Amino acid sequence: MNTKDALIKYCTRLADNNLILGQRLAEWCSRGPILEEDLAMTNISLDLFGEAESIYEYISTLTDNHLSADDIAFLRSEREYSNTLLVELPNGDFAYTMAKQFLYASFAKLLYTSLLNSNDETLKGLSEKALKEVKYHIRHSSEWLIRFGNGTSESKTRVQNALNDIWKYTDDMFEMDEVDNELISTGIAFDLKDIYTQWNFSVSEILKEAKLTKPSNGLSIKGGYKGIHTEHLGHILTEMQYLQRAHPGAKW
Amino acid sequence: MVGNGNYISEHKIWDLLSQIPDPDIPVINITELGIVRQVIVDDFGKITVVITPSYSGCPAMSVFKEEIKNKLLENGATSVDLKIELSPPWTxxxxxxxxxxxxxxxxxxxxxxxxxxxxxxxxxxxxxxxxxxxxxxxxxxxxxxxxxxxxxxxxxxxxxxxxxxxx
Known part of the structure; x- marks a missing residue:
């Protein structure tokens, strides 16, 4: 695989993670447990959409097919999406959503930090920008995990069950293939094995503080980067792409 | 480019841009906010305004883009290009x-x-x-x-x- 194709695929994975997680979070709009949390989740969603848009715009400068950022977001089908599985999981209750947010934001923070050393200037700039926003996301979800874990037996049980359920999808974030290998060899991206080690450490630290048990590694479900998704992604796209599918080319 | 034909000077452009308020916080303008990073006027009078978003998803950005173009075109600019730069990130x-x-x-x-x-x-x-x-x-x-x-x-x-x- 040549470097340019690998870069396009790599960026698509990253942007799809942001877009799909942003869309999931937006489902909380007007349904948050309290007004402040409704605002928090939609604000984080907005950050993720913004980050996705910047990356899709970069992708459209790399390809010759004249697709705009909107085309890439709204006109691809399920198998063409390459987000990691965790971000497409349904929201569940508030504890479940916060557990997802925490596990993903911990990954995103480390990934963007590594990309500050990328020799692709655009990817480096995008990461520098995103990192400032991800810091709010990780603080927000970490605090909630600690509150739930040290709260009532109900809150502790719910967040522990959420972690136990989500854990099998976390390995998928660290999957690597020829795309990663090409970009690692050219100094554009970095080995996700190293990021996994750091992620494991930082997640463990917060779980300790939250008095929660880190689930053991057992079953692991993978395939997001290859376009093999859970049954949930199709439903997300059905809602998200409805307008562009029903009224092609409609502008806001 | 001051006084060169009908071109708007860089100084005048900055002045015009500082008349555009932030839609959410109208007491400050977009140059005070640090959104406008650079103004370039080439030898043919073509204007390029380099802007950076405050937050990646800030909806005010699309308003800024419209208003920058309109403001400059209304004041004699013939061609305005907007360029978005993410680095260094807004602070x-x-x-x-x-x-x-x-x-x-x-x-x-x-x-x-x-x-x-x-x-x-x-x-x-x-x-x-x-x-x-x-x-x-x-x-x-x-x-x-x-x-x-x-x-x-x-x-x-x-x-x-x-x-x-x-x-």
Whole structure:
């Protein structure tokens, strides 16, 4: 695989993670447990959409097919999406959503930090920008995990069950293939094995503080980067792409 | 390019851009906010305005883009290009003391620290209330009505207020 194709695929994975997680979070709009949390989740969603848009715009400068950022977001089908599985999981209750947010934001923070050393200037700039926003996301979800874990037996049980359920999808974030290998060899991206080690450490630290048990590694479900998704992604796209599918080319 | 035919000078462009208010915080303009990074006028009078978003998803950005183009075209520009640059990322460190004072007078607490300052979990930091100037305040939410603000409450004057986050 040549470097340019690998870069396009790599960026698509990253942007799809942001877009799909942003869309999931937006489902909380007007349904948050309290007004402040409704605002928090939609604000984080907005950050993720913004980050996705910047990356899709970069992708459209790399390809010759004249697709705009909107085309890439709204006109691809399920198998063409390459987000990691965790971000497409349904929201569940508030504890479940916060557990997802925490596990993903911990990954995103480390990934963007590594990309500050990328020799692709655009990817480096995008990461520098995103990192400032991800810091709010990780603080927000970490605090909630600690509150739930040290709260009532109900809150502790719910967040522990959420972690136990989500854990099998976390390995998928660290999957690597020829795309990663090409970009690692050219100094554009970095080995996700190293990021996994750091992620494991930082997640463990917060779980300790939250008095929660880190689930053991057992079953692991993978395939997001290859376009093999859970049954949930199709439903997300059905809602998200409805307008562009029903009224092609409609502008806001 | 001052005085060269009908071209608008770079100085005049900055002046025009500083007449465009932030749609959410109309007391400050887009140059004070640090959104406009650079203005370039080439030998043919073509204008390029380099802008950077405050937050990646800030909806005000699309308003800014429209208004910058309209403002310059209405004032004699023939061609305006907008270029978005993400690096260096926007920071509240670019807000001057004059700008911070404008925010405060408007009722928004201005950023109090440096963007690189570390904020830990469950920070007990207290922001100074823009209404009564005391710092017996409490964070209500890290997120507010726009991406750049958080929600606070003053325990002394019992007023809710917004804080322009240090970013």
């Amino acid at each position: 509240t460190d670019w807000l001057s003391d004059v700008t911070k004072n404008k925010l405060k007078k408007y009722g928004i607490a201005p950023p109090e620290e440096h963007s690189s300052d570390f904020i830990g979990l469950f920070s007990n930091k207290k922001v100074t209330c823009p209404h009564c100037n005391q710092n017996e305040t409490k964070l209500t939410s890290q997120f507010g009505s726009t991406p750049c603000k958080s929600l606070w409450f003053c325990n002394l004057c019992h007023q809710p207020f917004e804080y322009f986050k240090c970013h």
